[in-house]
Amino acid sequence: MRMPPAFPKDRGSGHYTPGRGIGMRSDLPLTRRGAALAGSMLLNLLLLAGVVAAMRGPDAPAPGARSALVTISITPAPRKTAPPPPVSEPEARQAAIPAPPMPEPRPAPVLPEAPGLAPVSTPPQTAQPPEAEPVPSSPPPPVLLSAPRQNDPPSSRIAAYRQQVWQRILAARPRGARGAGTVTVRFRIGRSGALVSADVSISSGQFMLDRMALQAVRKAAPFPAPPAGMDDAALTFTVPVAFHK
Amino acid sequence: MFHHTRALRAALLATSTLLSTPVFAQDSETPLPTVDVETSGGVTAGQPLAETALSAQDLKDASPTSSDTAKALTAIPGVSVNSGGGFSSMPAIRGLSEQRIKVLVDGQPIDAACPNDMNSPLSYTIPQTIASVSVIPGVAPVSLGGDNIGGVIWVSGPEPRFSTDGTLLLTGEASAFYRSNGDGFGGAVTLTAASENLSATYTGSYTQADNYKGGGKRGTVRSTEYAKTDHALALAWQNAAGLWEIKGGYHFSPYEGFANQWMDMTSNKSWFVQGRYRGVFDWGNVDLSASYRDTDHKMNFLADKLPGDMPMNTEVHTFTSAAKFELPLSKRDTVKLGLEYHHQWLNDYWPPVAGSMMMGPGTFVNINKGHRNRIGAYAEWQAQWSDTLSSVVGARFDRVEMNTGDVQPYGTSMMQMADVMAANAFNAASHGRNDNNWSDSAIVTWAPVDTLKVELGYAHKVRSPNIYERYTWGRGSMASRMIGWFGDGNGYVGNLALKPERADTVSATLSVALAEGVSLKISPYYTHVNDYIDAVYLQAFTDMMGMPTGFVQLQFANLDAEFYGVEVSGDAVLAGTRENGTMVSASLAWVHGENLSQNLPLYHQMPLNAKLGLTHRAGALELGGEVEWVDRKDRVDPRRNEPETAAYALVNLNAAYRLAGWRLSLEAQNLFDKGYDLPLGGVSLGDFKNTGTLRPVPGRGRSINVGLSTKF
Numbered sequence: 001m002r003m004p005p006a007f008p009k010d011r012g013s014g015h016y017t018p019g020r021g022i023g024m025r026s027d028l029p030l031t032r033r034g035a036a037l038a039g040s041m042l043l044n045l046l047l048l049a050g051v052v053a054a055m056r057g058p059d060a061p062a063p064g065a066r067s068a069l070v071t072i073s074i075t076p077a078p079r080k081t082a083p084p085p086p087v088s089e090p091e092a093r094q095a096a097i098p099a100p101p102m103p104e105p106r107p108a109p110v111l112p113e114a115p116g117l118a119p120v121s122t123p124p125q126t127a128q129p130p131e132a133e134p135v136p137s138s139p140p141p142p143v144l145l146s147a148p149r150q151n152d153p154p155s156s157r158i159a160a161y162r163q164q165v166w167q168r169i170l171a172a173r174p175r176g177a178r179g180a181g182t183v184t185v186r187f188r189i190g191r192s193g194a195l196v197s198a199d200v201s202i203s204s205g206q207f208m209l210d211r212m213a214l215q216a217v218r219k220a221a222p223f224p225a226p227p228a229g230m231d232d233a234a235l236t237f238t239v240p241v242a243f244h245k
Numbered sequence: 246m247f248h249h250t251r252a253l254r255a256a257l258l259a260t261s262t263l264l265s266t267p268v269f270a271q272d273s274e275t276p277l278p279t280v281d282v283e284t285s286g287g288v289t290a291g292q293p294l295a296e297t298a299l300s301a302q303d304l305k306d307a308s309p310t311s312s313d314t315a316k317a318l319t320a321i322p323g324v325s326v327n328s329g330g331g332f333s334s335m336p337a338i339r340g341l342s343e344q345r346i347k348v349l350v351d352g353q354p355i356d357a358a359c360p361n362d363m364n365s366p367l368s369y370t371i372p373q374t375i376a377s378v379s380v381i382p383g384v385a386p387v388s389l390g391g392d393n394i395g396g397v398i399w400v401s402g403p404e405p406r407f408s409t410d411g412t413l414l415l416t417g418e419a420s421a422f423y424r425s426n427g428d429g430f431g432g433a434v435t436l437t438a439a440s441e442n443l444s445a446t447y448t449g450s451y452t453q454a455d456n457y458k459g460g461g462k463r464g465t466v467r468s469t470e471y472a473k474t475d476h477a478l479a480l481a482w483q484n485a486a487g488l489w490e491i492k493g494g495y496h497f498s499p500y501e502g503f504a505n506q507w508m509d510m511t512s513n514k515s516w517f518v519q520g521r522y523r524g525v526f527d528w529g530n531v532d533l534s535a536s537y538r539d540t541d542h543k544m545n546f547l548a549d550k551l552p553g554d555m556p557m558n559t560e561v562h563t564f565t566s567a568a569k570f571e572l573p574l575s576k577r578d579t580v581k582l583g584l585e586y587h588h589q590w591l592n593d594y595w596p597p598v599a600g601s602m603m604m605g606p607g608t609f610v611n612i613n614k615g616h617r618n619r620i621g622a623y624a625e626w627q628a629q630w631s632d633t634l635s636s637v638v639g640a641r642f643d644r645v646e647m648n649t650g651d652v653q654p655y656g657t658s659m660m661q662m663a664d665v666m667a668a669n670a671f672n673a674a675s676h677g678r679n680d681n682n683w684s685d686s687a688i689v690t691w692a693p694v695d696t697l698k699v700e701l702g703y704a705h706k707v708r709s710p711n712i713y714e715r716y717t718w719g720r721g722s723m724a725s726r727m728i729g730w731f732g733d734g735n736g737y738v739g740n741l742a743l744k745p746e747r748a749d750t751v752s753a754t755l756s757v758a759l760a761e762g763v764s765l766k767i768s769p770y771y772t773h774v775n776d777y778i779d780a781v782y783l784q785a786f787t788d789m790m791g792m793p794t795g796f797v798q799l800q801f802a803n804l805d806a807e808f809y810g811v812e813v814s815g816d817a818v819l820a821g822t823r824e825n826g827t828m829v830s831a832s833l834a835w836v837h838g839e840n841l842s843q844n845l846p847l848y849h850q851m852p853l854n855a856k857l858g859l860t861h862r863a864g865a866l867e868l869g870g871e872v873e874w875v876d877r878k879d880r881v882d883p884r885r886n887e888p889e890t891a892a893y894a895l896v897n898l899n900a901a902y903r904l905a906g907w908r909l910s911l912e913a914q915n916l917f918d919k920g921y922d923l924p925l926g927g928v929s930l931g932d933f934k935n936t937g938t939l940r941p942v943p944g945r946g947r948s949i950n951v952g953l954s955t956k957f
Binding site: 162165166169170171172173174175176177178179180182186202203204205206207208211212214215216218219233234235236237238239240241242243244245 | 273274275276277278279280281282283284285289290291292300377401404405406407408409414439441481483487488523525527571573576627629
């Protein structure tokens with residue numbers, strides 16, 4: 001420790017005018033500070049109350065109505081329209097399947113047969129017995145990973161298609177997001193594989209997460225053309241996107 | 246019945262087509278499994294491994310301990326604080342202190358409005374109402390901010406929340422605490438009311454404390470009392486075009502004692518308003534923002550430094566605006582572009598004291614309407630090569646333009662001669678200074694195997710001097726001792742010849758999962774700073790008898806400096822899981838700062854320190870214990886008479902219980918009331934003015950803290 005110094009010269013007590021203390025604690029009575037604090041709290045609460053009241057006014061959506069707030073409806077963009085299957089349907093479908101967008105060094109997660117989350121209902125096709133569809137007689141073409149095999153029963157072809165769609169969304173999943181929450185995106189795929197529409201069906205309540213999840217689905221498009229066995233209604237998909245910390 | 250359903254479905258489809266709001270009957274949809282997105286810990290371009298974040302929960306759990314956000318950040322290895330007032334500590338990352346760190350609150354910088362940096366940016370925040378804090382050391386991507394060499398601290402208030410089901414969302418949090426040491430208490434409230442497209446969030450807090458007691462026999466540490474209140478109202482509106490936000494707030498501190506400054510803060514009033522727009526489009530993301538802040542800062546003496554009177558006033562206006570774009574070029578590449586403008590206007594004057602020979606008859610003009618304007622532009626390329634390899638490369642340009650008016654001393658008497666001559670010299674020189682600063686950074690993150698992630702970073706960062714470093718001029722003993730945020734009692738004189746400081750940093754981060762539930766992170770770094778803004782010795786102050794006082798006068802000057810060190814942290818789950826089980830965690834940080842121009846240790850470098858903690862969570866119960874050890878500080882800056890401090894170890898215990906939406910916590914901080922001195926606390930001038938004995942600022946003695954919080 002250094003030597004305890006004396007007061008520096010212009011700090012000597014004699015050089016100051018004593019007694020003009022401005023210590024807030026000593027000369028401002030507690031009640032005044034309390035009143036100021038309470039006043040400021042009250043003012044802020046009033047402001048908030050005003051805002052709440054304003055929001056409860058005509059702007060509030062009717063109870064139960066699904067809001068179209070974060071809905072983006074897009075017309076089917078003819079970005080990469082695969083032509084309708086001309087002669088050999090399976091081959092045309094193969095051609096429409098683009099290569100995976102990004103190398104996936106890790107084994108890609110395999111889609112469970114029954115969806116783990118939001119099992120609203122399985123597509124009607126999966127319930128049908130596989131014998132109902134005629135089995136094609138031509139030899140199976142060389143297939144991509146998890147691409148539908150020609151001689152597979154339609155239910156597994158549809159399952160494989162779901163897997164492909166999901167994989168593409170996974171590959172396009174948002175990066176650089178901050179925060180946590182789950183967004184469910186509903187989207188519709190056209191016969192050609194193009195994205196017909198996409199919207200947030202269950203919001204996370206957070207703008208950026210909602211929009212980034214929606215953007216992921218839009219970036220994943222266009223999708224491979226769906227198998228012929230899938231009916232139109234089954235081409236509307238829902239996918240929950242869960243952001244974790 | 247079946248037909249009815251079909252008819253209904255058809256009607257719904259028709260309606261939805263008309264309204265362009267597709268509503269499909271639930272049973273026709275094909276559900277896909279959840280796509281999981283990890284927002285941290287992955288190999289993601291733009292989210293460096295070197296970044297460490299504290300969540301709202303971490304901050305709230307720590308809030309009974311301290312009302313100082315910067316102090317809460319010391320939970321992150323490599324972050325230490327230079328003590329200031331009770332809520333105004335100045336963070337230092339890897340040896341580089343607050344002036345060199347970009348602190349952004351809700352994306353907006355807050356300028357110092359005090360020659361002692363009493364109202365540091367984080368003093369406008371309180372741990373209870375913060376949603377998250379991220380600390381990114383020196384190699385931070387340039388898109389996060391320019392005009393810094395030490396890294397970026399990013400503080401975010403709550404993101405706007407909207408109702409998800411069409412009903413009015415009313416949610417909030419409230420918390421209160423009491424600390425036995427210093428009778429500290431306070432509370433904070435966050436209230437959100439939201440519809441599906443409008444959201445309003447109010448955050449408010451109040452906290453106050455008396456002087457705290459040092460550990461052991463060190464007694465009361467004078468000039469450590471404080472009180473402050475912060476209020477903010479944030480409104481947000483989301484629509485098809487994007488998210489529109491406006492936020493305004495008010496901060497008032499009626500008093501804050503500064504143990505290691507000659508002055509105390511006797512009033513700090515600040516209000517701000519800021520607007521922000523964010524949009525997400527197919528072609529990219531947009532983030533536009535603008536803010537204005539007005540601060541009125543007053544210094545004088547609080548009770549412990551009386552008698553005396555010396556009013557010092559600072560007024561600052563700042564305006565900030567930014568336009569940031571994030572453009573995805575391909576699935577792999579994203580380009581970030583940004584343009585920023587920041588304007589700071591600062592007036593610093595010391596009114597005369599009636600009847601004082603020294604401080605009169607006129608006003609001392611310390612800074613006469615100085616300004617510091619910065620325009621910055623950056624471009625950054627983020628590439629996600631694969632799930633295991635990402636890179637970020639960016640460059641930015643910042644032009645800093647500064648100027649200020651002529652100055653004047655209190656008067657022209659013989660006793661004021663040093664200041665009279667200094668003012669004449671300052672007024673004779675031109676004050677306009679322009680700097681053109683280029684910064685760049687590059688980070689590569691790679692995960693060769695699942696259990697190992699490696700990150701390498703390089704950055705060249707440049708910071709221009711601040712207004713006080715360039716434009717303070719007083720050479721009298723008293724005038725110069727009013728300048729400086731170092732807590733050393735010495736006098737500082739500005740320097741018109743200062744150049745921007747330029748830092749080159751290389752760093753690496755290694756993150757290893759040693760086994761299931763066991764992780765380890767090692768981060769070595771090296772920084773070389775050209776023209777580091779330090780100080781050179783001018784003279785020693787003497788008392789009226791001509792004896793040395795122990796305080797000296799220094800002038801800001803460019804030196805060369807280097808910093809190197811390592812941070813190691815790890816944790817292991819001993820039983821159960823992270824959320825519900827027993828976990829041990831440990832961290833260690835070491836930094837070596839060297840003044841290369843004079844071969845001396847740099848001022849205020851945190852000695853080797855380590856923490857070992859054990860937490861146990863079982864359902865509603867949380868138990869924790871921590872040992873915090875800091876080595877002795879014997880590498881001190883002799884030019885500043887920096888005191889050495891002894892090694893110490895503190896034991897902290899805490900327990901919390903959750904019941905019916907409430908959380909009650911009880912903690913014993915410094916359980917054994919260990920007496921110790923703060924290595925970065927500076928000297929205790931509040932005590933010195935009372936006792937005439939100078940000592941380092943003691944650390945806080947035992948405190949029993951109680952916290953209560955709820956969410957609704």
